[in-house]
Amino acid sequence: SQELEQSPQSLIVQEGKNLTINCTSSKTLYGLYWYKQKYGEGLIFLMMLQKGGEEKSHEKITAKLDEKKQQSSLHITASQPSHAGIYLCGAGPSIQGAQKLVFGQGTRLTINP
Amino acid sequence: KAGVTQTPRYLIKTRGQQVTLSCSPISGHRSVSWYQQTPGQGLQFLFEYFSETQRNKGNFPGRFSGRQFSNSRSEMNVSTLELGDSALYLCASSRTGITNTEAFFGQGTRLTVV
Numbered sequence: 667s668q669e670l671e672q673s674p675q676s677l678i679v680q681e682g683k684n685l686t687i688n689c690t691s692s693k694t695l696y697g698l699y700w701y702k703q704k705y706g707e708g709l710i711f712l713m714m715l716q717k718g719g720e721e722k723s724h725e726k727i728t729a730k731l732d733e734k735k736q737q738s739s740l741h742i743t744a745s746q747p748s749h750a751g752i753y754l755c756g757a758g759p760s761i762q763g764a765q766k767l768v769f770g771q772g773t774r775l776t777i778n779p
Numbered sequence: 780k781a782g783v784t785q786t787p788r789y790l791i792k793t794r795g796q797q798v799t800l801s802c803s804p805i806s807g808h809r810s811v812s813w814y815q816q817t818p819g820q821g822l823q824f825l826f827e828y829f830s831e832t833q834r835n836k837g838n839f840p841g842r843f844s845g846r847q848f849s850n851s852r853s854e855m856n857v858s859t860l861e862l863g864d865s866a867l868y869l870c871a872s873s874r875t876g877i878t879n880t881e882a883f884f885g886q887g888t889r890l891t892v893v
Contacts, residue, residue: 696879697878706889708785711882711884714881754822765880765882767814768824769822770821772821
């Protein structure tokens with residue numbers, strides 16, 4: 667079965683600094699989802715990447731999918747306190763399969779003022 | 780446009796009881812998936828419904844069941860509750876439920892079994 671590993675598991679950065687979170691899959695990635703979660707709450711959809719080399723941005727968050735490396739990265743530029751939370755990557759099992767997402771263990775991001 | 784609505788938000792039950800959780804997807808979305816989130820196991824897939832049919836099931840015991848109604852609203856039922864069932868239960872809504880379709884989550888139902 668597919669497994670996703672996120673690194674780092676936790677990250678503390680100074681406000682205004684850039685940061686990167688990585689998500690590596692044990693199998694071929696057919697699509698990759700990024701979500702943000704505040705503790706104990708639901709997941710907020712950030713973006714979905716479908717093709718190798720695809721890159722998407724939303725405000726100060728950019729995500730890229732490297733299919734060959736079976737990896738995706740999430741980059742935050744000029745971090746703000748509102749970026750704090752747990753970032754989760756998720757992936758589907760196959761290109762045409764029903765959505766049965768497998769998730770990484772999450773990266774806890776803390777922003778220090 | 781309303782998001783995914785889960786009710787109730789919090790629930791406390793006693794071991795041995797049963798519980799029903801509800802999920803109303805985004806209007807126009809026909810797929811509802813359920814996930815269990817615990818500190819130890821993380822997010823795990825329970826099952827997925829599309830047009831009132833269960834299409835996929837995760838590795839959970841038969842005590843966990845669900846159904847979907849004609850209006851796409853879904854319910855999840857857990858019978859004979861165990862302490863280990865304490866978790867945040869999340870549902871996700873998507874238009875088709877196919878891989879690479881955007882999936883949006885609700886706020887979750889926090890279930891505590893005592």
